[in-house]
Amino acid sequence: MDFSYTEVQQMLQDQVQKFVQKSYDFETRRKIVDSEAGYSEENWALFAELGWLAVPFSEDDGGLGGSAVDLMVVMEEFGKANVVEPFLPNAVLCGGLIARLAKGDQKTGLLEEIMSGQLQLACAFAESGARYNLARVSTSATANGDSIVLEGEKVAVLNAPNADKFLVVARESGEVADKQGLSLFLVDSKAEGVSVQAFANIDGKKSGNLKLDKVQLSGADRIGEAGQLYDSLQAVVDLATVGVSAEAVGAMEALLQKTVEYSKTRKQFGVPIATFQALQHRMADMFIECQLARSIVMMAAMKLDSEAEVAEKQQAVSAAKSRIARAIARVGQEAIQIHGGIGTTEELDVGHLFKRVTAIDVMFGNGDYHTERFVSLQS
Amino acid sequence: MNADFTAEELAFQEEVREFLQNEFPRELKEKVDANIRLSKEELVRWQKILYKKGWVAPNWPEEYGGTGWTPTQKYIFANEMGRIGAPEPVPFGLKMVAPVIMTYGTEEQKQRFLPDILQSNVWWCQGYSEPNAGSDLASLKTTAVRDGDEYVVNGSKTWNTYGQYADWIFCLVRTDNTAKKQEGISFLLIDMKSPGITLKPIVLLDGHAEVNEVFFDEVRVPAENLIGEENKGWTYAKLLLTHERTGIAQVPRSKRRLAALKRTAAQTDDGFGGSMADNPAFKQKLAEVEIQLQALEYSDLRTLAALSVGKAPGPESSILKIVGTELAQQMDEMFVQLAGYHCLPFVPDQFEEGFQGQYIGPGTTASTALTYFNNRKLSIFGGSNEIQRNIICKAVLGL
Incomplete structure (x- = not known):
């Protein structure tokens, strides 16, 4: 039994503590929250530089190790200062899905962009009426010749207004609450048929509802196996x-x-x-x-x-x-x-x-x- | 960060498990399971078995007959004891007066008292609280006046657990009325056979007299029974409060009771064709208790981890006491709720040794209310839970 932090965890904790003490007082945070992006690009670049965006990833994936305890250390310090930068949607949710499911160049490319802070992602999994049931997905992904058509609405998509790309959970087969039949798609925010109703959450974080109106994708946009998400x-x-x-x-x-x-x-x-x-x-x-x-x-x-x-x-x-x-x-x-x-x-x-x-x-x-x-x- | 035991610790756990399996007397285990109170003879018998194995005093230094175990080994031992329901040794001698004698007693006192405590030859009881000195213990009024080679003790002590069995009592007595209240107190060991001591049993809500009021009327105590210096008793008494706070959360015992709650719920009809295990309100409460127990267990482990790297137990023991006792009391309530009408018969004798009458059940349902009543003490004794909150405020929050 050992409840102590590793050297890396200790270093992470010290780094985040120093950062929030120096650069994240109440007034500064308020300005960040009030800005259009709702996060500081300067901070984001710093997070990347210091390797924080690599925390949830294994060393094989080019990350810092990816343990849940590592994540706990960083998130706790973020919590103390109420940090609003979109760490969770990018590094944990989207990053986690890509690390688990993507393959080859697609994986390496996306992970590199996430860890270097160049790409803003948002994970669209929740739907109205599903509450917290991850399997209840009515957004559909239907094959149409060589292409796949996404149709549906997603709610509570953290970081949606800033996202360059979305990871969308959609149903390719099965009934509305089946665990089988769900797939993950990478969708460009500028693609035709994609629209975001943007808002800030009660905690100031930027979020949005996502509408997918006959969005045309190809099989290459699917991340991981069809129906196995x-x-x-x-x-x-x-x-x-x-x-x-x-x-x-x-x-x-x-x-x-x-x-x-x-x-x-x-x-x-x-x-x-x-x-x-x-x-x-x-x-x-x-x-x-x-x-x-x-x-x-x-x-x-x-x-x-x-x-x-x-x-x-x-x-x-x-x-x-x-x-x-x-x-x-x-x-x-x-x-x-x-x-x-x-x-x-x-x-x-x-x-x-x-x-x-x-x-x-x-x-x-x-x-x-x-x-x-x-x-x-x-x- | 991990919560795993090492291979050696796991081997030790196996050893303890095997010992308890073989050596904890079956008759005693049956009584524990049937909620029947163990007699003095049975408790002593069990403690002597532990003594023979060398495991009766895990917290004593090795030189006095302790085990030399690491904090984790002690934790494992307590865990296994709790898991099968083996009673912990009665604390008054082994856990309370012995550390004081070891730390502040003379060589003579150590030789005179410690071996008999270790071997459970002598039964000790505690003389701290008084009718007008509860949470404000330092306001105690029982006096000891020096007269030649003796002290003359007058006054009364209360909430004295198992005093009816005791050979000796350790007392806080006032030896100076003029000083600040904490500074006029001495720590005195008194033979319960001394002339002038009388005991009055106090019957608790469960119908049993496990505590007493003890009266001292011109009781003459040899001065050699004073521990340390006169008027320094408060300092010595405080040692008890900082000592032995590990295990205070009673996690293993609560785990055992949680398992019993689940079993009982599954066996209890809900009156509508199902069992109470599927009753939504009960299920919800049960889940919350189980989750709270996990939070408590990991708080306990955090304390253990700190101890293992040599940090003294701090104010976290107050948390463990508060949460541990409140959780135990919550489970008491749930047992009562499961029993329904069957909690109502008040037949305390059937949970005592040698009951001859017709047993009223089913099972141990008629003990549920008794346990619930009795365990209201948990949040009151050992520094009430409000006193524990005061400690947190002062020691942690700086209020």
């Missing part, structure tokens, strides 16, 4: 779930720390509100939640990196996300409550962290969904 999609989404869970751990730690600090300076009735036991014990409970959240995310990350059976890995991920969801509600809401009125405004970082963890709660399935999945995976 589901297991890989599930595995990548599980890794991303651990990623956002780790991000939540960092964000909750920041929420707790800011709340404690604020309670020591804010005076009412002539004394700092930190002296009130009614508030002290709630902060103690926030601390407990943070620690339990950290423990279970470590468990899930270690499980993903282990030789365990797939079902066991999935169960660990769901245990983590289910527990994280409870922690998010508790820590997030208490942070706002203890800050009082100022916590409900846009003026303070706690409110923005609260929004971010609320978005994380939803991502890849909320607590109830993952509790249910945890149960259903029990042998």
Whole structure:
């Protein structure tokens, strides 16, 4: 048993910490969020230069190693500063799918572009009415002579407004909720029939709904085997779930720390509100939640990196996300409550962290969904 | 980062498993499974088996008869004990007074008391709490006044667990009324046969008197039974609070009970043709408990990992206490819920040694409410969970 970080993980943590301390204060972040792209190209280039965009990839693929624990280390630090750069959609979701499914030059080319930060990608898997069921896909991919025609609508496509290309999950065969029959397609954002309804999410991240209206593709645009996507999609989404869970751990730690600090300076009735036991014990409970959240995310990350059976890995991920969801509600809401009125405004970082963890709660399935999945995976 | 045991640790785990399989008496295991309280003789018998193997005091230094195990080995041992439901040795001698005697006692005191504790020849009990000194323990009022070679002790102690079995009691007594409350306290060892000591059993909600009030009326105690220096007792007592906090989360025991909950749910009719294992509300609660237990287990392992690289246990033991006890209590409630009407019969005697009457079941359902009642103590004793939160606030959050 060894719960310490490797040298590389330690270095990554130090690097990200230094970066956010130096270049990611609240005001700077706000300007980035308000910009048209919603992320800083300068930061993105730096992420690439420092090798962060290579973190989720194996050494064989030219990455840093690709372990879930590595990802956890980086995401936790991102979480503390509420980093908005589109790391997750590019490096984890799209990168993960390409690394698993693409072959030959297509793979090498795309991975190189991802790790060097030259390509902006967005992963279009979710559909309205599917909730968190990855298999429920009605977007169709129909053969028409030599070409393939994509038709359908995708929702909650992170990074959609900035994407040069989309990875689209579409059904080539089977019924609407079958696991079999799903394929992955690489779609240029400028292709005819592609349109994006762009918006910012509650946490400021750029996102969008994607419409595919008779988009013409060729077989070469399919990544991986026809109809065989589901297991890989599930595995990548599980890794991303651990990623956002780790991000939540960092964000909750920041929420707790800011709340404690604020309670020591804010005076009412002539004394700092930190002296009130009614508030002290709630902060103690926030601390407990943070620690339990950290423990279970470590468990899930270690499980993903282990030789365990797939079902066991999935169960660990769901245990983590289910527990994280409870922690998010508790820590997030208490942070706002203890800050009082100022916590409900846009003026303070706690409110923005609260929004971010609320978005994380939803991502890849909320607590109830993952509790249910945890149960259903029990042998 | 990984949570795997090494090959040597796995071999050790196998060794412990085999020992417990063969040596934990079957009659005792049957009683544990039937929720029947073990008698003093049975507990002593089990502790002597552990002693013979050399495993009764994993946390003692080797020179005094400890095992010399690594933190991970201790963890594995506790895990395996909990897994089969073997009771941990009664803590008052082995885990509480012994470390104080080792650290602050004289050579004579060590030789006089430690071997008998190790061999379970002498049963110890704790004299800390008083009717008016609970969470505010330092406000205790039992006095010890020096008179020649003796102290004269007057006052009362309460929540004294298993005092009815005890040969000796370790007490915090006030030896200076003028000093700050923490600074006038001494640590005194008292023979329970001393004239002037009387015991009054306190019946708890489960109908059993596992605790007592102890009265001291002009009890004369040889001065040689004082540990360390007069008025330094608070410092010595605090050692108990920092010592032996590992295992406080009770993860193995809770795992065992979770498995029992699942089994019981599957065997319990829901009244509509199915079992409670498929009851949506119950299933949801069960899943949340299981997930919380995993979070707790990994918190426990994080503490163990820190211990293994030589870091002292910090305020995280407060988290483990709070979460561990709340989880145990939550499971108590769920057992009551599963029992339905069958939790109602109040027949405490049938869970005691030698019950002759007609047993009321089914199974151990009539013990569920008793356990639920009894275990309300978990969040109160050992520093109430509110005191633990105070510790977190002070030691971690700087509030």
